[in-house]
Amino acid sequence: TVGYARDITDLWDEGTELRFILNYLPMPIMVTDTHDIIKVVNNSFCKMFDTRAEVVEGTHAEQLREGERGHSFNIVKWQQEEKELKLLFNYINNRGEELTFSAERKVLRNIEGRPIGYVYSFDNLVEERKASAANYKNSITDELTGAFNRRHYRVMVEEYVRRGQRFTVAELDCNDLKYVNDNYGHSMGDDYLLTVVNTLKSYMTHGESLCRIGGDEFVLLSIDRTQPQMISMLTEVNDKLASLGLQYPAGISFGAERVDRVSFDEYRKGIHYADQQLYNMKRVKNVGMHR
Numbered sequence: 001t002v003g004y005a006r007d008i009t010d011l012w013d014e015g016t017e018l019r020f021i022l023n024y025l026p027m028p029i030m031v032t033d034t035h036d037i038i039k040v041v042n043n044s045f046c047k048m049f050d051t052r053a054e055v056v057e058g059t060h061a062e063q064l065r066e067g068e069r070g071h072s073f074n075i076v077k078w079q080q081e082e083k084e085l086k087l088l089f090n091y092i093n094n095r096g097e098e099l100t101f102s103a104e105r106k107v108l109r110n111i112e113g114r115p116i117g118y119v120y121s122f123d124n125l126v127e128e129r130k131a132s133a134a135n136y137k138n139s140i141t142d143e144l145t146g147a148f149n150r151r152h153y154r155v156m157v158e159e160y161v162r163r164g165q166r167f168t169v170a171e172l173d174c175n176d177l178k179y180v181n182d183n184y185g186h187s188m189g190d191d192y193l194l195t196v197v198n199t200l201k202s203y204m205t206h207g208e209s210l211c212r213i214g215g216d217e218f219v220l221l222s223i224d225r226t227q228p229q230m231i232s233m234l235t236e237v238n239d240k241l242a243s244l245g246l247q248y249p250a251g252i253s254f255g256a257e258r259v260d261r262v263s264f265d266e267y268r269k270g271i272h273y274a275d276q277q278l279y280n281m282k283r284v285k286n287v288g289m290h291r
Contacts, residue, residue: 025042025044030045030120102123140152144190147211153211153213169259170230170234172220173214173252175253177216253278255276255280257277
């Protein structure tokens with residue numbers, strides 16, 4: 001927001017004072033007169049466009065749009081949306097990166113209300129999209145392991161059922177995580193979880209998704225493998241974990257079931273059978289340890 005401190009034409013003559021004010025604003029700002037001659041740009045503008053104030057000040061804003069400044073402003077598109085003063089353009093910076101910006105132009109008036117120029121404020125849409133993508137990723141993944149979280153697991157199952165997509169569901173957990181936490185510390189327990197997840201991911205295909213649904217409990221969804229193929233793969237993962245030579249016992253217990261007649265009821269049956277297999281495997285392991 002630009003206030004009415006005094007007639008901004010006086011500030012243009014002084015230049016430094018207006019730039020001092022605008023440099024406090026975090027967004028890139030460009031101020032022009034009524035003929036769109038660039039009078040002042042702030043530091044954020046120069047940083048965003050990899051330029052210097054003396055390069056652009058005194059030039060026409062249309063040159064900035066059309067790329068007539070050569071390497072400094074290689075604009076490839078500037079589009080006015082309908083009759084609103086909102087502009088979209090792409091910009092290739094000095095590093096060869098193509099960025100997408102939106103610019104909003106507002107009329108600048110003096111204390112008598114007479115138009116004396118325009119204020120352009122810019123948004124880097126690429127950075128906004130990156131931030132949006134990062135926020136979305138954080139909302140669907142487990143912070144520690146990078147696996148999908150429980151909420152996204154439910155979303156994926158709902159999507160499979162909606163599409164009628166056949167899939168195999170595997171339930172698994174890390175053996176003896178409590179023992180590792182109690183005897184080696186929770187930091188080592190976290191390392192154990194990460195080791196299991198990273199080992200699993202090294203065997204997974206693009207059609208498979210790993211989800212952490214509890215402390216040491218995971219679900220693996222696959223549209224690529226049958227139930228026997230899933231069991232075979234998880235057995236290989238167990239063998240790999242055992243061969244790592246860690247200072248604590250490492251392994252997983254698991255069960256898997258194929259969901260061919262896709263419905264929520266069939267999915268619930270599948271996860272129930274997989275859960276039974278997991279606990280049968282864990283019971284056999286515990287019996288063996290106590291013999």
